Amino acid sequence: MVVTVYMSADVRRALGPFGVAQAEREAQTTDCVMCSHRVETRQDVNVQVVRDPLGNLSVWFTHPDCLPSRLVEGATTVAPAPQGDDMRMTALPPRTGHGLPILAAQLVRPVFTKPEEQGGELTEVLAPYLLSQGFAMLGELDSTPPHLEQWIAVLIAPPGPDAGTARLLILDPDASQLFAGVICTPADWCRHALAQGQAALYVGDAGLDPTSPGAHQQHERLDHAARQGRLLAATISVIER
Numbered sequence: 001m002v003v004t005v006y007m008s009a010d011v012r013r014a015l016g017p018f019g020v021a022q023a024e025r026e027a028q029t030t031d032c033v034m035c036s037h038r039v040e041t042r043q044d045v046n047v048q049v050v051r052d053p054l055g056n057l058s059v060w061f062t063h064p065d066c067l068p069s070r071l072v073e074g075a076t077t078v079a080p081a082p083q084g085d086d087m088r089m090t091a092l093p094p095r096t097g098h099g100l101p102i103l104a105a106q107l108v109r110p111v112f113t114k115p116e117e118q119g120g121e122l123t124e125v126l127a128p129y130l131l132s133q134g135f136a137m138l139g140e141l142d143s144t145p146p147h148l149e150q151w152i153a154v155l156i157a158p159p160g161p162d163a164g165t166a167r168l169l170i171l172d173p174d175a176s177q178l179f180a181g182v183i184c185t186p187a188d189w190c191r192h193a194l195a196q197g198q199a200a201l202y203v204g205d206a207g208l209d210p211t212s213p214g215a216h217q218q219h220e221r222l223d224h225a226a227r228q229g230r231l232l233a234a235t236i237s238v239i240e241r
């Protein structure tokens, strides 16, 4: 382990032995939920656990200076799906291989749940849902992800191909929002995406910076995350509104 993980005694009790081991693994590649900055290699990280009235646990990570490790008894039930502001979206130009414009989504606050029984494994909330929808883990960036026609990215009035930003909405087949927000768009990204009518959507933690102009470095990070099995992917439709 390169990141040193701290948990209070009540956090350890709530997580149980499997949960503690899993949280230690997850903490190695994470952002801080308080300041949104990366927890860098050789930094320390604190584990927060929120327990909802049904006994589900959400596990969050913070820098030591941002929040101490603690167990919080939540008043409301853990949301089954992430809210839009819990997700950061990076738009990247096509790489080699499938040649589709790329959208890469990462959760700022990964949510895990754990059944009340002691020893139960923490379950990440988003991945099982995406897999059930047809997203696939490809292990590399070049092959075309499965096409999920009913998943739609809506570009809202992109002001021009070189404007640098666009409003984006990503909807699942039930019209629930996976993401709603403003994205930074590389030159010609919107035009390409609309001309092809498709984009490759990757979901998972790749340590990307949505505002970075360095597409090559971001591609490399995404490819690295794919090879580590940290990404789920689909080809989704892109339309303009």
Ligand SMILES: [Zn+2]
Pocket (backbone or CB within 6 Å): 032, 033, 034, 035, 036, 037, 062, 063, 066
């Ligand atoms: Zn922080």
